[in-house]
Amino acid sequence: MKNYTICVLAGDGIGPEIMAQGIAVLRAAADKCGFGLTLTEGLIGGAAIDATGGPLPAETVRLCKQADAVMLGAVGGPKWDNIEKAIRPERGLLGIRKELGLFANLRPATIFPELKAACLLRPDIVEGGIDIMIVRELTGDVYFGEPKGEKTVDGERAGYNTMIYRESEIRRIARVAFEAARKRGRKVCSVDKANVLDVSQLWREIVIDEHKNYPDVELSHMYVDNAAMQLVRWPAQFDVIVTGNLFGDILSDEAAVITGSIGMLPSASLGAQNPGLYEPIHGSAPDIAGQDKANPLATILSVAMLLRHSFDQEQGAAMIEKAVRTVLQQGYRTGDIMQQGAQGLKLVGCREMGKLVAANL
Numbered sequence: 001m002k003n004y005t006i007c008v009l010a011g012d013g014i015g016p017e018i019m020a021q022g023i024a025v026l027r028a029a030a031d032k033c034g035f036g037l038t039l040t041e042g043l044i045g046g047a048a049i050d051a052t053g054g055p056l057p058a059e060t061v062r063l064c065k066q067a068d069a070v071m072l073g074a075v076g077g078p079k080w081d082n083i084e085k086a087i088r089p090e091r092g093l094l095g096i097r098k099e100l101g102l103f104a105n106l107r108p109a110t111i112f113p114e115l116k117a118a119c120l121l122r123p124d125i126v127e128g129g130i131d132i133m134i135v136r137e138l139t140g141d142v143y144f145g146e147p148k149g150e151k152t153v154d155g156e157r158a159g160y161n162t163m164i165y166r167e168s169e170i171r172r173i174a175r176v177a178f179e180a181a182r183k184r185g186r187k188v189c190s191v192d193k194a195n196v197l198d199v200s201q202l203w204r205e206i207v208i209d210e211h212k213n214y215p216d217v218e219l220s221h222m223y224v225d226n227a228a229m230q231l232v233r234w235p236a237q238f239d240v241i242v243t244g245n246l247f248g249d250i251l252s253d254e255a256a257v258i259t260g261s262i263g264m265l266p267s268a269s270l271g272a273q274n275p276g277l278y279e280p281i282h283g284s285a286p287d288i289a290g291q292d293k294a295n296p297l298a299t300i301l302s303v304a305m306l307l308r309h310s311f312d313q314e315q316g317a318a319m320i321e322k323a324v325r326t327v328l329q330q331g332y333r334t335g336d337i338m339q340q341g342a343q344g345l346k347l348v349g350c351r352e353m354g355k356l357v358a359a360n361l
């Protein structure tokens, strides 16, 4: 029997709650599909700061590199908001992405038919369905650009970061987007701010050049401000969106609302060699942490992405996605996707939702 090692980084806030349900579903899927699991656990974020003084202990990096894949919950919270910026919890997450070379972040925004009514957009806008793949560059941009910091300008304090992309970084993420499009609707929309930013002008130039290798894929370009507007005006126009780290972060939270809730959107972070990392796109949700209210479906759907991308277990992935759909069809909802006044819906907590999905595999 095939055996996989998965490093689990639960993190902070709702992290441990959603992760417990993700793991329960993963174990159930392993039983059904006939593969073995070895789980290791690493500290990250605030939990790691409390235990070791830093957000990404060397031991965590070692455990991740030894694993076949990594699952992450979420990091951060008010407890660590005023900590020295170099050791903030979020640095742990950025650090592990960088350490593992996870430059490609796939964030699929699809709407389950059962959740159309939970979407904030007018019903006719989402009627035909939504299926967008946001390909977000994850290890470059203003997130990692140097120089950065604080200096004095004309006698006053100024904070600054550097928005920078190297040609090779643009090329490799463009390739991921074009390859993804080939397996889907064969359309890529590259989102930038080339009317203003030098970094975006290079981005656009390189994407156009790389497109020469993908004549079967249709390429379009959009400025990020318009893209933010088009996403809610007419989301069905998009197939694959490729964009930089910061724009991708913002647009994917926006896309999440189209799916009903940020609690529904999974992600896969992939690199050239190291294990992939799978996580919901949302944060640690301090406002609902510890109350069994969090929606674990984004994490559970991230488990499906793990099976698909890291283990080539398409059957297991599809099984999980189908079980999620079944549970939604049965009317079960966590608070974030509950429609007030709707008939036949049953409000459940995080634990119950996880149990239901596992039971429906």
Ligand code: NAD
Binding pocket: 014, 018, 073, 074, 075, 076, 077, 078, 090, 093, 262, 263, 279, 280, 281, 282, 283, 284, 285, 286, 287, 288, 293, 294, 295, 296, 298, 336
């Ligand atoms: P957030 O995503 O944690 O929460 C935003 C809103 O969405 C909150 O009202 C929250 O209750 C709700 N929400 C989020 N996930 C949910 C779920 N699974 N089920 C139901 N509701 C959910 O964003 P924030 O409040 O801006 O950030 C809180 C902390 O999380 C900050 O410290 C931030 O840095 C961190 N963060 C971490 C990650 C990550 O670990 N990947 C991502 C984003 C934010």
Ligand code: IPM
Binding pocket: 076, 090, 093, 094, 249, 281
């Ligand atoms: C995300 C988060 C992170 C990001 C933060 C917590 C570092 O918002 O995963 O979307 O900005 O990438």
Ligand code: MN
Binding pocket: 249, 250, 253, 281
């Ligand atoms: Mn984000």
